[in-house]
Amino acid sequence: xSRKKMFIVSHAPFWHNGSNIQERCYxxxxxxxxxxxxxxxxxxxxxxxxxxxxxxxxxxxEYLMNRATKRTVTIADGNAALLGLLFAMLIPATTPWWVVVxxxxxxxxxxxxxxxxxxxNPFHPVAVSMMMLTVSWPAFMDFDxxxxxxxxxxxxxxxxxxxxxxxxxxxxDFSTLDLLLGRQxxxxxxxxxxxxxxxxxxxxxxxxxxxxxxxxxLASLFLTALAFHLTDPVRFAGPMFHLLTGYxxxxxxxxxxxxxxxxxxxxxxxxxxxxxxxxxxxxxNIGSYHDGVLLAVLLVNLVNPLLDKxxxxxxxxMA
Amino acid sequence: MTSxxxxxxxxxxxxxxxxxxxxxxxxxxxxxxxxxxxxxxxxATGHALFEHLEHNTGYDxxxxxxxxxxxxxxxxxxxxxxxxxxxQEPGKATDPEVCSECHDEEYYEDTxxxxxxxxxxxxxxxxxxxxxxxxxxxxxxxxx
Numbered sequence: 340x341s342r343k344k345m346f347i348v349s350h351a352p353f354w355h356n357g358s359n360i361q362e363r364c365y366x367x368x369x370x371x372x373x374x375x376x377x378x379x380x381x382x383x384x385x386x387x388x389x390x391x392x393x394x395x396x397x398x399x400x401e402y403l404m405n406r407a408t409k410r411t412v413t414i415a416d417g418n419a420a421l422l423g424l425l426f427a428m429l430i431p432a433t434t435p436w437w438v439v440v441x442x443x444x445x446x447x448x449x450x451x452x453x454x455x456x457x458x459x460n461p462f463h464p465v466a467v468s469m470m471m472l473t474v475s476w477p478a479f480m481d482f483d484x485x486x487x488x489x490x491x492x493x494x495x496x497x498x499x500x501x502x503x504x505x506x507x508x509x510x511x512d513f514s515t516l517d518l519l520l521g522r523q524x525x526x527x528x529x530x531x532x533x534x535x536x537x538x539x540x541x542x543x544x545x546x547x548x549x550x551x552x553x554x555x556x557l558a559s560l561f562l563t564a565l566a567f568h569l570t571d572p573v574r575f576a577g578p579m580f581h582l583l584t585g586y587x588x589x590x591x592x593x594x595x596x597x598x599x600x601x602x603x604x605x606x607x608x609x610x611x612x613x614x615x616x617x618x619x620x621x622x623x624n625i626g627s628y629h630d631g632v633l634l635a636v637l638l639v640n641l642v643n644p645l646l647d648k649x650x651x652x653x654x655x656x657m658a
Numbered sequence: 659m660t661s662x663x664x665x666x667x668x669x670x671x672x673x674x675x676x677x678x679x680x681x682x683x684x685x686x687x688x689x690x691x692x693x694x695x696x697x698x699x700x701x702a703t704g705h706a707l708f709e710h711l712e713h714n715t716g717y718d719x720x721x722x723x724x725x726x727x728x729x730x731x732x733x734x735x736x737x738x739x740x741x742x743x744x745x746q747e748p749g750k751a752t753d754p755e756v757c758s759e760c761h762d763e764e765y766y767e768d769t770x771x772x773x774x775x776x777x778x779x780x781x782x783x784x785x786x787x788x789x790x791x792x793x794x795x796x797x798x799x800x801x802x
Contacts (some may be wrong), residue, residue: 383686384682384685384686385682385683385686385688387678387679387682388678388679388680388681388682388683388686389679390679391675391676391678391679391682392675392676392679392680392682392683393679394672394675395672395673395675395676395679396676398668398669398671398672398675399672399676402669402672412665414665414668414669414672415664415665415667415668420668433688436679436680436683478700481698481705483698483705483707483801484698484700484705487694487695487696487697487698487707488688488689488690488691488695488696489695490695490711495696496707500801501801503801503802504704504797504801504802505797505798505801627802
């Protein structure tokens, strides 16, 4: 008699979209390309350097971690490359090489492997490493400071910094069209609104991410920003502005819906996205950080296991 | 799960990307231009972003209005930072060598140089107030 194979599974429900990890990761990498391409056009070869170094470091770090922990080598599934790419998309093009390397290592080692690797990470690995860098080296993560040497054809002040300090009038120059076309400073791949939206639609259409999370996040961010704006239109910028600046769109489509750290049931997904939207706006408007998306992602990642307790009762179960 | 072939492929992609990355960092370092484009002053009172070139090209302020001390013989790239003459604390010039390019020591010995920060403040704010454009309030320049 041959030995029985055992599968150990976590509790229901499951969501299967017919694809596998590999397809999903490479799908997300493709979806990110338009946004990254604009960053490279704007910031040139230094941006290429950051992106390449981050992806390479992520793959090599995952390889070494796989070897060190004596697990299957998983670098071909594309997850490490995706994490490296996402990290590079959030940081300025002028980030020094050693910050890129340290940040990518934090992403893969601390954000992912310390918790047991893909599927076991309670937080989005990139949000973890970005917050660590923001706290440790604020000057490198400050877009105004990082990009002083670039002559750009648009106002080179981080829009959320202006909005936070000077209110609505100071950001009147940023039209919705400008923001959609990426005419704002920010991370290498986080400013091109249209590109990110196109990527997001592709991901939703291919069912690599769940629309419930993205849309509830964007809708609640919009409504919260609107409520703030209506209470004090001089101090708080309008909802379209907040929808298209900072990490809103990359957060909606690439960070929040990460499979391991987001809920699996529809109702929890809606709550999860909505909570992230409200938190982001609270941090932006009355908190101390300029952009609240990363912190909001971490906070809702934290309550994700609780949210997933809201689920249909199992049939026939007592109490 | 990963076949040996896939593994080799992805590792070589990683190595190539790594080399391209290193090449970009090594061959195209980000150099500060000799004439600063923007300058960000970081401080606990909030970071002040100064659109240096834009003041000349956009707002038509002559270089010599700011680089004020008989600097017309200096090349553009050789203009001095305010701090080259204005010391951190009020008192003697930061670098007397700079003064002795043009003056005898006796000439400037008794000059009480204004400290750098107040000198910068008064130059920026006086001009803005005079023209009626540009920031005057602390928080308009200093952003947390």
